[in-house]
Amino acid sequence: MKISFLGAARTVTGSCFLCEADGRKFAIDCGMHQGNREIDKRNLDMTPYKPEELEFVCVTHAHIDHSGLLPKLVKEGFKGDIYCTAPTRDLLEIMLLDSAHIQEMEAEWENKKRRRHGKQPIDALYTQEDAEAVMPLFKTVEYDEALEPIKGVRIRYCDAGHILGSAFIRVEVREDDDSYRLVFSGDLGRPNQLLVSDPEITKNADYLFVESTYGDRDHKDEENSREELAQAIKRAYRNNEKCIIPAFAVERSQEIIYVLHQLRKEGKLPEDMPVYLDSPLAIRATKIFKRHPEFLDEETRNLIENGEHPLELPNLKFTTTAKESMAINETREPAVIISASGMCNAGRVKHHLKHNLWRHGASVVFVGFQAMGTPGRRIVDGAESIRIFGEDVAVHAKVYTIGGFSAHAGQSQILEWLGNFTNEAMEIFLVHGEASAQDTLAELIRDRLGFTVHVPDYLEEVTLAPGVEPEVRVHPEQARPGIDWEYLLSDTERLLAEFKTRMEDVREKPWVDQTDLRDRLLETNRSLLELISET
Secondary structure, eight states: OEEEEOSOSSSSSOOOEEEEETTEEEEEOOOOOOSSHHHHGGGTOOGGGOGGGEEEEEOOOSOHHHHTTHHHHHHTTOOSEEEEOHHHHHHHHHHHHHHHHHHHHHHHHHHHHHHHTTOOOOOOSOOHHHHHTTGGGEEEOOTTOEEEEETTEEEEEEEOSSSTTOEEEEEEEEETTEEEEEEEOSSOOOTTOSSSOOOOOOOOOSEEEEEOTBTTOOOOOHHHHHHHHHHHHHHHHHTTOEEEEEOOTTTHHHHHHHHHHHHHHTTOSOTTSOEEEEOHHHHHHHHHHHHOGGGSOHHHHHHHHTTOOTTOOTTEEEOOSHHHHHHHHHOOSOEEEEESOTTSSSSTHHHHHHHHTTOTTOEEEEOSOOOTTSHHHHHHTTOSEEEETTEEEEOOSEEEEOGGGOSSOBHHHHHHHHTTOOOTTOEEEEESSOHHHHHHHHHHHHHHTOOEEEOOOTTOEEEEETTEEEEEEOOTTOOOOOOOHHHHHHHHHHHHHHHHHHHHHHHHOTTSOOHHHHHHHHHHHHHHHHHHHHO
């Protein structure tokens, strides 16, 4: 049996694992690659996916980094079934159309520039028509339902506790006289998350493909995160400014509304401060969450049955049109604005940042993972300015990074989940994570749990055989992500500014302990040396 890593290999996007057993092919997830320009280029070539040869696809959940290439897969010749849960199907119906709209708009903007320079136009990655062609291929499954899409391959969906309808997938394969038990985690949720249930426990596997987004750290606890969000909102309110919350349209936006519902009950949310959900996609997703209460956790269902819906607020306003969105920044009243995208690389949130990021009294609250090369990551890493719509915008707002709302399991929670597996010979592949997080988690798994761990590269192919160490083959076109020079430049400028500030402190305050300065300089030096070595 062979597995090819077509994405989410030393990155956190583009999840897709091509499986081949007895000459028959299927895929787990088909996500869009997101990040810098070099990573984005991977979306253009579907050759490694072999669309016409795939017999079926299993989608773990609706996030675009796990599903966003389905329209292109169908456009390039895939005609098989696409398995997912009912909420995932409903969410993908709106998310893929929204993604297609973004692809069309980006192609239109690019072609305007190309025409000015006398260059040939380009096609959109896919269109809304392509996205609509995906819908008839969906087949919904229930949790714990045993299915056999093709002879010799059985699948079972289990609740991953990540977002509404998310799953990890158990796959049993019979090939000749051999059998394999594989588990693909998708995105693993954290316990005690709002709205959705805790991840199910599973114990038996020969090969486990597990996400590692937060493999190098744990999240802040939920209570401190709620308090920090309340403080960020109060600060903006006192300053008569906006509190901007870039949030993924699915799950994160709904969880933030839930938290605001809790804060209001506790008297910690200014009652006259409007809350805008400024994302048509998030608005439609919220309606889908309400449509599927059977997939919500017991606590949420009990609240709803008692007449208290946690996704409702008296001061919550849905802004569906562009005109309504623009009107938010035309007012001088304080407000909370929840807007997509969560990494600030598309959507209405870019307009809100352009209008508010430079204001000293404003708050910007990041409540989700920021991938390398994205505008959100640059802000979180301390950039003094970022470029938005061709203009350099200063970062003067107070920036909060609150990890307690993450829908991903943290390091300790991943290790705890892995501790339930009983097969000591099980081999683990770490996927969907950046290199530093994966290396840290791999070492912990080996030391604490004793499992064999592999960290595959992009386009790597492994051959699995019972009792034999996986045989690895590097694809001849394998390429690591290119250097994002714009990000590198902004990060270098930040470090130099930090260095200058610390040196001025030392000059003006010689009694200051210089240990921190020395340690910071050594850390920076190591980071630069590693970067030079990789380059």
